[in-house]
Amino acid sequence: MDSGNEETTQEELFEHYKFVAAKGQEPLRVDKFLMNFIENATRNKIQQAAKQGQIWVNGATVKQNYKVKSGDEVKVMFEHPPYEFLLTAEDIPLDVVYEDGFLLVVNKPAGMVVHPGHGNYSGTLINALVHHFENLPKNSNDRPGLVHRIDKDTSGLLVIAKTETAMTHLANQFFEKTSEREYVALVWGNVEENEGTIEGNIGRNPKNRLQMMVFPDDGQGKEAVTHYKVIERFGYVTLVSCKLETGRTHQIRVHMKHIGHTLFNDERYGGDKILKGTTFTKYKQFVENAFKILPRQALHAKTLGFQHPETGKFLRFDSEMPKDMTACREKWRNYAKHNS
Missing domain, CATH: 3.30.2350.10 (Pseudouridine synthase)
Incomplete structure (x- = not known):
């Protein structure tokens, strides 16, 4: 086997990641830094990579306690199955x-x-x-x-x-944006407008690569458009329908947070905290119970429409909200009824 092929084989056994620390990055241990940037990477796995000499900063191998600073180029390789x-x-x-x-x-x-x-x-x-x-x-x-x-x-x-x-x-x-996609989401806060459109380019958050964000400058990120409509209001949370004109990573989650309405129990974007409501202990307990009923972000891809590739006929499919979202909605509906 020639060296070129051998190198390719070796490459396939690893996953490569490269990040540049953002301007203003406070000194942070490289293992903690990488946990903010790589989905599903445990601290143990990152520390193993460091022990194996597979973490580099500015071209030099570093230990797990190296402090990443603004402008540092961080590379890591993880072994994975072929x-x-x-x-x-x-x-x-x-x-x-x-x-x-x-x-x-x-x-x-x-x-x-x-x-x-x-x-x-x-x-x-x-x-x-x-x-x-x-x-x-x-x-x-x-x-x-x-x-x-x-x-x-x-x-x-x-x-x-x-x-x-x-x-x-x-x-x-x-x-070409000719497909139809409608989602149902439960979001924090009372969405004031009955319907609206959110426009804002979406790209990776330079300070946390596991998150996406809306960029103020059109020159950054990719164009993203979401149309929303209120389905039902529960006071501290609102059930909304979101139609996608574009399909960016985490689009609805990011766009709704951008207008101040983070998805209910969306851990990655802070929706797993009590963002709206009272300070009463009973209310806190109620929300904690709602989180247990729906242990994930409150988002369901409800409707999908597209032209059949062979017949040309437009097909539209609809699905019921799953039980966890339905149960959470009922819980908020009852709360709103008795506390309005």
Whole structure:
């Protein structure tokens, strides 16, 4: 085997990350710094990488207690199983809403990761799809059948391509913004306007790479547009419908936070704190109980519409809110009724 091939083989055994510490970064241990930037990376895994000499700052290997400063370039490599392992077929049941020879629509439960990646090598939607369907076409990232995705703790509808033609056709619809996607979200605060549009470019937060943010300057991030409409008001929280014109990572979560209405129990964006309401102990207990009923961000991909790649007919699918969101909504509805 020549050295070039050997290097490629070695490369496939690692996941690489590179970050530049933002201007104004306070000195912070490199292990803590990386935990803010890499999803599902445990401190133990980061410290193992440091012991193996796989963390570099400005080109030099560092120990786990190195203090990262403004402008430092931090690189880390984590070992992971070969890519073939990541596509292991697993007999995981799928909630199939619709299927024909060209595509299928599935209702993904909250808690299921869409595709394998660091910290989530099994139990994903892709592992299930590979088990249930043979020869699914791969997208530009080599992910079988995947046209679009939703976050791990978001529930709801996804369309999966079964042929190359369907993959291309469906992917183009998402790119050209001709697909329809409507979500239901429970957000903190009383959304004053009955409906509105949020526009603001979205990109990675330079201070916390696990978060996205709205940039004030149009030259940064990618264009993002969300249309929202109030469904029901509960005083301290509001149930809203959100229609996506674009499909950016965490778009609804970021846009709603941007206008002051963080999603209920959205841990990554601070929605797992009591953001609105009273200081009464009873109220705090009520909210804590609501968090237990809905132990994730209150977001469900309810409606999905697109043109069928073969027949040209426009298909629209609708799904019920899952039990955890329904139970949480009922709890707030009762609270509002007795405390208005």
